[in-house]
Amino acid sequence: MKTMSKTPHTLPSGRVALSQQTPPIALGPLDGRYRPQAGILVDYLSEASLNRERVHVEVEWFIHLCEQRALPGLESLTQDQKDGLRAIVADFDAQSVAELAEIEAVTVHDVKAVEYYIGRRLPELGLEHLKALVHFACTSEDINNLSYALGIKDAVQDAWLPAARKLVAAVSAMAQEAKATPMLSRTHGQPATPTTLGKELAVFAHRLNRQLNRIAKTEFLGKINGATGTFAAHVAAAPDTDWPAISRSFVEGLGLDWNPLTTQIESHDWQAELYSDIARFNRILHNLCTDVWSYISIGYFQQIPVEGATGSSTMPHKVNPIRFENAEANAEISCSLLDTLGATLVTSRWQRDLTDSSSQRNIGVAFGHSMLAISNVVKGLERLDVAEDLLAEDLDENWEVLGEAVQTAMRAEAIAGREGMDNPYERLKELTRGHRVDGERMREFIGGLGLSDAAEQRLKGLTPGQYTGLAEQLVDRYAN
Numbered sequence: 440m441k442t443m444s445k446t447p448h449t450l451p452s453g454r455v456a457l458s459q460q461t462p463p464i465a466l467g468p469l470d471g472r473y474r475p476q477a478g479i480l481v482d483y484l485s486e487a488s489l490n491r492e493r494v495h496v497e498v499e500w501f502i503h504l505c506e507q508r509a510l511p512g513l514e515s516l517t518q519d520q521k522d523g524l525r526a527i528v529a530d531f532d533a534q535s536v537a538e539l540a541e542i543e544a545v546t547v548h549d550v551k552a553v554e555y556y557i558g559r560r561l562p563e564l565g566l567e568h569l570k571a572l573v574h575f576a577c578t579s580e581d582i583n584n585l586s587y588a589l590g591i592k593d594a595v596q597d598a599w600l601p602a603a604r605k606l607v608a609a610v611s612a613m614a615q616e617a618k619a620t621p622m623l624s625r626t627h628g629q630p631a632t633p634t635t636l637g638k639e640l641a642v643f644a645h646r647l648n649r650q651l652n653r654i655a656k657t658e659f660l661g662k663i664n665g666a667t668g669t670f671a672a673h674v675a676a677a678p679d680t681d682w683p684a685i686s687r688s689f690v691e692g693l694g695l696d697w698n699p700l701t702t703q704i705e706s707h708d709w710q711a712e713l714y715s716d717i718a719r720f721n722r723i724l725h726n727l728c729t730d731v732w733s734y735i736s737i738g739y740f741q742q743i744p745v746e747g748a749t750g751s752s753t754m755p756h757k758v759n760p761i762r763f764e765n766a767e768a769n770a771e772i773s774c775s776l777l778d779t780l781g782a783t784l785v786t787s788r789w790q791r792d793l794t795d796s797s798s799q800r801n802i803g804v805a806f807g808h809s810m811l812a813i814s815n816v817v818k819g820l821e822r823l824d825v826a827e828d829l830l831a832e833d834l835d836e837n838w839e840v841l842g843e844a845v846q847t848a849m850r851a852e853a854i855a856g857r858e859g860m861d862n863p864y865e866r867l868k869e870l871t872r873g874h875r876v877d878g879e880r881m882r883e884f885i886g887g888l889g890l891s892d893a894a895e896q897r898l899k900g901l902t903p904g905q906y907t908g909l910a911e912q913l914v915d916r917y918a919n
């Protein structure tokens with residue numbers, strides 16, 4: 440029997456091989472359906488942007504060595520030469536990516552490929568005689584750690600933080616709007632002392648803001664000190680140069696904080712610190728999602744349907760809280776990656792192993808899932824209406840929550856010397872525990888307690904919806 444020969448574009452099952460299609464089909468969702476939300480990170484944390492940063496660091500090191508006259512015979516470059524070198528970075532594009540890949544296929548070393556890529560461009564800048572200055576005295580990690588630090592710093596400052604701040608601003612605005620909207624609270628899921636919806640949202644804004652303040656203060660550390668952090672090659676080549684000073688001014692000139700003491704690798708402790716803060720932000724966001732999801736589920740929030748959109752494929756009445764569910768999932772994935780990075784990056788055998796190289800390639804993925812979670816929460820919050828009637832109804836059905844107010848006022852009366860205020864907690868417990876109490880019964884009970892006139896009037900005038908303490912003022916004072 441004659442067998443049909445399969446082309447490489449066909450799977451053994453006879454199906455088209457999607458992996459062989461052009462343009463290439465993404466494996467992961469961040470480069471597929473979620474590209475609009477996470478794509479901005481390609482400019483900072485993709486392999487291409489890492490390579491662009493590597494070119495940037497190599498070029499700046501080249502210029503810095505000349506400017507510092509770090510070696511005998513080195514002279515400052517002309518402005519045209521410096522502009523030409525910096526244009527290699529500015530013009531870095533898809534063609535550069537392809538060229539680098541070609542070189543790397545031969546070198547099997549990604550940083551060496553960058554060195555050759557720059558070397559190829561020196562003749563046209565009249566700098567061929569300085570080819571040996573590219574990557575001078577560097578180990579690859581000198582270039583890598585600075586490139587990652589620059590990419591991560593820009594990703595945080597230009598992409599992640601602005602998105603996170605927009606989200607927190609949205610939560611704060613909702614908190615302000617609902618600061619005086621009374622809501623039954625539910626400690627342990629059971630009716631408890633009322634609060635306001637705005638104050639509960641303000642707690643999230645406050646928590647998220649604390650993490651943002653920490654993240655905004657991140658120290659982005661970098662080093663450039665050679666193969667084992669001793670400047671050995673530098674000193675061997677130019678013993679009279681103050682290499683630590685040159686290293687420091689270079690790292691600081693890039694906008695990073697100088698790490699003076701390392702092995703071959705920058706120790707990555709600052710990355711672990713940053714990732715734990717971002718993971719904590721994700722987790723607080725996750726908590727916001729599950730709370731809002733639950734409020735939607737009991738009707739406190741109504742979701743505004745999107746014109747033309749489908750809730751359920753089979754139950755036409757439904758509007759599902761999918762934005763919050765998506766955000767939960769993506770916050771979890773981001774946290775797993777950030778936790779793994781934070782836990783593993785701080786360990787490297789002896790003077791280095793290469794595990795960090797492979798795991799750091801996923802930093803963008805960790806940030807991407809967090810950006811996606813943030814974007815979905817913003818979208819979800821935009822489509823919520825507060826069901827004030829239902830909130831009020833729930834409060835009115837739970838007059839027993841005033842038990843705390845009454846027993847505490849009785850204690851104050853007793854402390855002030857009023858007779859007959861014994862066992863306030865027990866008396867309220869007898870009235871309220873496991874019993875439904877309405878307004879009339881509560882007022883009748885208060886009337887029979889023998890309180891001072893002022894206290895009795897104050898408590899009789901109280902409803903569950905008014906028993907929200909300083910919730911509104913707390914939002915005004917602390918939630919901006």
Ligand SMILES: O=C(O)C[C@H](Nc1ncnc2c1ncn2[C@@H]1O[C@H](COP(=O)(O)O)[C@@H](O)[C@H]1O)C(=O)O
Nearest residue numbers: 547548549550577578579580703791793796797798
């Ligand atoms: O400056 C050096 O290169 C010193 C050398 N240490 C290395 N430091 C940094 N990169 C190195 C190192 N070794 C390999 N490579 C190259 O790293 C790339 C690893 O690729 P992947 O496994 O995909 O993360 C891949 O491109 C590797 O070729 C040492 O011997 O200490």
